[in-house]
Amino acid sequence: MLSGLQRIVGPAGLLTEPEDTAAYALEHRGNYPGKALAVVRPASVEEVSQVVRACAQRGARLIPQGGNTGLVGGSTPDDSGLEIVLSLGRMNRIRDINPQDNTMTVEAGCILQNIQEAAAAQNRMFPLTLGSEGTATIGGNLSTNAGGDQVIRYGNTREQALGLEVVLADGRIWHGLSSLRKDNTGYDLKHLFIGGEGTLGVITAATLKLYPVARQQATAWIAIRSPADAVSLLSFLRENLGDRVTAFEIMARETVNLVLMHFPAMREPLPEAAPWVILAEVSETSVRVPLQEEFETVLAEAMERDLVLDVALAASEQQSKAMWDIRSHIPEAQRKDGPSIKHDISVPISRIAEFVEVAVPAMNAIVPDIRCITFGHVGDGNLHFNQSKPASISKADFLDRADAIHEVVHEAAASVNGSISAEHGIGRQKQDILIRYKDPVAISLMVSIKQALDPSNLLNPGRLLPATDTLSSQG
Ligand SMILES: Cc1cc2nc3c(=O)[nH]c(=O)nc-3n(C[C@H](O)[C@H](O)[C@H](O)COP(=O)(O)OP(=O)(O)OC[C@H]3O[C@@H](n4cnc5c(N)ncnc54)[C@H](O)[C@@H]3O)c2cc1C
Structure with a gap:
């Protein structure tokens, strides 16, 4: 063979x-x-x-x-x-960019950053941005329905796809590349493969949406008291600035401290260490609107309403980058710090505070002094609720309690109608909890779709959906 x-x-x-x-x-x-x-x-x-x-x-x-x-x-x-x-690494051609249709057609192995750059060269913007964008490919982004920092404004990868080209499990090619924004001709098949984690077909190319380039951006580091204030502040910013809010990231004090400890050259933009911090960005395509001033005015009003403790507005691209550096170095700081137990959950935005209020004390009940490295995309209800080992306990002892920690976090997310996986997917890591928390009728439909498209179970077997014997043993 x-x-x-x-x-x-x-x-x-x-x-x-x-x-x-x-x-x-x-x-x-x-x-x-x-x-x-x-x-x-x-x-x-x-x-x-x-x-x-x-x-x-x-x-x-x-x-x-x-x-x-x-x-x-x-x-x-x-x-x-x-x-x-x-x-798919060798399939990395950009097949077409059409500024009038606002589309580009790219092969699955194109690296995300190259796609962003190719769009920018045509005075257009492709809005998906991830910490891994220098290595991750669009085929992987589509197959995991990746999220990222700008989902609040532009949506997940699913929202960026107009059409796909897919090789099916029997080798047939589905020529589904299309630049149409309207096409009501039956089932929208592309959505089976997006988020399908490679279990239903191999994505070989995609036609993607492009957007106007943002000509102005303003970034703020905002000190707040609590996740509840974060949610109120987000509503307030959206009421006043609408779709211009393109990022709204939350970080707990413990999270900021972890980054500053492992990257001592970085400086927090504000002098006081607030309990929670928001990194917010607004963008505007027109050069005629005074974006920075409007943002400043709205934030001043938020401060008057006691939603905000203090604000540092970036005065230059360099200052904005320094703020984003703190956010983007969280995973690396956690890696340097040692053992951690990670979760990628989502909850309704209105219930973020409720989740944190239940989950943080529950973590401390399992491991006293545990450090909750909480951060995420408030606008998508997506929290990376990670736990780092405290000095008071050995690594083995800490990791022994991982199952208990996962259990409590997933129960807390489920109890507020949340999801056990917001943007990373299921893979081989979360199959048991998928079966536990997802509606059984949904699981049975997923199995039927898998059997229809890949009856011999040759594409990514045992990923996303567990082996069929596990499914039948769990009813
Ligand atoms: C530092 C860092 C930051 C990250 N930040 C984010 C983030 O902000 N948001 C987020 O959502 N994720 C994030 N991730 C996770 C990861 O980068 C994403 O899941 C990304 O979309 C994976 O793309 P990839 O090309 O690396 O896919 P791979 O890891 O190669 O594959 C991922 C899955 O897709 C399948 N697959 C890959 N290509 C194809 C194809 N062409 N056809 C069919 N199936 C395919 C694979 O079988 C696998 O199941 C981050 C990861 C790192 C390391």
Whole structure:
């Protein structure tokens, strides 16, 4: 079979030596160490189709992979040595940019940052921004329905897709690339593959929406008392500035302190250490509107209403970047700090404060002095509610309590009608809790769709949906 694959993709497109395949078998955080039978790297949709067909004939399991920055073990092979990684990295062409349609058509292996830059070169903007944008690919972004910092204004990746090209599990190509904004001709099939985590088909290209470039931006570091005030402030800003609010990130004091401790060259923009901080950004396409002044006026009014303790408005791009640096270094600070237990949950925006009020004391009841590294996208109700080990407990003791911590966090999210996964997906990490919290009829529909599109379970088997025997044992 491997020589057959090599005939399809050429010698440069097939890796079989362990030293060549190792990097593709290792997940970003080093979890789920695996072993690939081979890594196949097709360069065109026709090659993907032939590869999938050849693997289907032999019953070989394929793991689609983009930038391999996923955080839930969905993009790497298991340790059986039988799974083949299908890397989309060589399919990285921008096929078309149409400024009048405000669309671009790109291949799945295009790196997100390259897409942003290509749009900017045509005086357009592609709004998806993530910490991993220098490595993550649009195929991975679509397959995980990635979120990021500007979802509050532009929506998740799902909202950016107009059409897809997909290779199905039997090798057929679905030519679904379309730049139409209106097309009421039946089921909107692209939405099956977006967020499908590579279990229903291999995305090979996408037509994406483009937007006008923001010609003005203003950034503020805002000290507040509580998550409840954060939610009120967001409502107030939206009432006064509308869609111009493009980012609204929350950070707990503990979170800011962690970054400052591990990156001592960084400086907090305000002198007083407030209990919570908001990093807010507003954007405007017109140069005629005095954006900075309007933002300043609205924030001053928010202060008069006692929603805000203090504000630092960035006076330059450099100051804005310094504020964003604190936010973007949180994952790295956590990595430097040592063991942590992570959650990516979402709750209705109006219930964020309720969630925090229940979950933080519950964490302390399990591990006294635990550090809750809370941060996230308030406008999407998405909190990264992570726990870092306190000095008073050993690493082993801390990690022993991980299951109890996960249990309490997911229960707290469910109790306020939240979700156990906001933007990272399910992969191999959250299948048990998916089954536990998702509506059983929804699970049964998902299984039916999987069986209809991939009856032999060859595409990303055991990811997103657990193995069928687990499902039947759980009824
Ligand atoms: C530092 C850092 C910051 C991050 N920040 C964010 C964030 O703000 N928001 C967010 O949502 N995520 C974030 N992530 C997670 C990750 O970057 C995203 O999930 C991203 O969308 C994954 O893209 P990728 O190309 O790396 O996909 P991969 O990791 O390669 O794959 C992810 C999943 O998609 C499937 N897949 C990949 N390509 C295809 C394809 N062409 N067809 C079918 N299936 C495919 C894989 O099988 C796997 O299940 C972050 C990760 C890191 C390391």
